[in-house]
Amino acid sequence: MFSKDDTELFAAMCKALGHPARVMIINYLKKIDRCFCGDIVELLPLAQSTVSQHLKSLKQAGLIKGEVEGPKTCYCLD
Structure with missing residues (x-):
């Protein structure tokens, strides 16, 4: 049986993956290992602020x- 904390974490993960752009970001990170927000902006037809919000949710x-690497943040799968 799952604990309440495990259940809440799983629900948060499912909710985060409920948007197609976030699934695309996860798939992209699976392929390239790590990247910056700007790399994802070039990949998706979304504004930088929108991509940043999706990254925050994930x-x-x-x-x-x-x-954090200087003025940028490098993202990877956890």
Whole structure:
């Protein structure tokens, strides 16, 4: 049986993957290992601010992590 914390984490992950753009970001990170937000902006027909919001949602759900490298953040699967 899952604990309440496990269930809530799983629900957050499912919710984060409920948007097609976020699934595309996960698939992209699976292929290339790590990237910057600008790399994803070039891939998807979305504004930089929208991509940043999607990355934030994926990070909060524990699906990706971000590491600050100078003025940019590098993202990878967690």
